[in-house]
Amino acid sequence: MKFNTALALVASIFLTCKSGKPKVIANLPRSLPEISAIEKTTTSNLFWVIQDAGNNNHVYGLDKTGSIKADITVENAKNRDWEDLTADKDGNLYIGNFGNNDKKQIQFSILKITNPQAKLKKVQAEFIHFSLPDNVKPEDFEAFFLFTDYFYVFSKESKNFITLKIPNKTGTHVAELISTFKFSGKHNDITSAAISADGKRIYLLNHDKVWELSQFKNDAFFEGKISSIPFDHKTQKEGVCVIENKIYITDEFKKNKGGNLYELTLD
Template identity: 50%
Template sequence: MPLKIKKLAVLSLIFFSCNTGKLKVVADISNGLKEVSTAEIIPNSKLLWVIEDAGNQNNLYGLNKDGGIVKNIDISNVINEDWEDLTSDAMGNIYIGDFGNNNEKRKKFSIYKVKNPAHIKDHTTADIINFKLPDDVKSKDFEAFFLLDGYFYIFSKETKSCYLIKVPNQIGYHVAELVTDFNLDGKHNKITSADISADGKTVVLLNHDKLWKLSNFEPDAFFKGTVEALKFDHDSQKEGICFKNNKTVLITDEKNGTEGNNVYSFDL
């Protein structure tokens, strides 16, 4: 490679790295998906599983390491009212959180269980978990959850005081239990996605320009442990987070013009 071209390549790489702050781009998501709202990894699958949010198809997509769609699974018995987050269990089953509620008028919320999608070709049906909020909790917008010890822990998306509720992982209709309300310090506190590490010791909550790392907590007392805000030095519409391993997370953002629609890695 001529010296001049080599220098330009190095400069481009440096600029690109700086442009994404502390995040490392690991894949460019397929142009067929514009509003990826979350990401999830399941056992014994090399794919990154994603969905799109309100107004898009009721489909679950599996992406390869380059961000290409290699699985496109239609879930025929549900609709995408406002799909916001994914979580999974040790058997590889994926759960879709249909609990987005931008106008805060929704009364019934749903979680859809898709049995291990690695074994599904292109269509399936989901088991349905429905829930409502306790009578003393006003309708809220929820965009983030994870599964722990048989319960879904679901976080509201607020600018100030937020709610954490939990719902049992059981098919049927439930009344959610209010775990706590909480207020994260500083500005820009809307939580868009969440996950818990495989060892159960670390929770991450995603925001557009940072994440909160929760550790040293007791059961149901996540905010009474250590809460750290880790900044990305990068701002985009980040909507999805999942653990790659106990120390590294993968993050997705939505497409905005010519920017975004990437999968990033971030070391905690």
């Protein structure tokens, strides 16, 4: 089993960029206060979003004004704890049903939604199930992306977090542990992840910053260049996707704060 341990910023270049100022481009629907992910597919102009644990089994399509243009029920799935979205080059959408707040869950799943469109009302998902490798304790997972036909899932930890690798194939798999890593500083929980269309840049979201990973080889993501982009405010940011030189971010609506769709232009 391939396993790369990097408990400190070893073999990496860590640079801190100037503070980012995400621009609010839309208010999200108040009927969706707990949006936990955002993704854009290659075959739709909509932003696809979901809500996390305790909410319904629907996938919503939003336009850039935040208006709901699609509402799709996933008929054969329950929202145990939907945490993130990713997509493939063919326009298919994947839901990460792997949230684990109490850290008792040991079986997880990824749902494949074939080419979602605004006209769809109901879909049947395909399932990729996975369990943890031996000697890996249950963690809370909130972030993933698809790269070279494998899913990379990140645990939500303030200190050392792990990265798992799962093949994009229906059926049941044992995840592969590929790294353990720690960002410098405190409060570094990863809440969502995204990868650029060319596979050269990765974005890992936190409530008050986003990390950009680049210049890595294969899936040694933390052995390249790591840049931190601090935001000018802190809210419960839970979703990120990247489109060309821009990232789009969502935050939950709590205590009359957040509930927005943000756009941040990258250098």
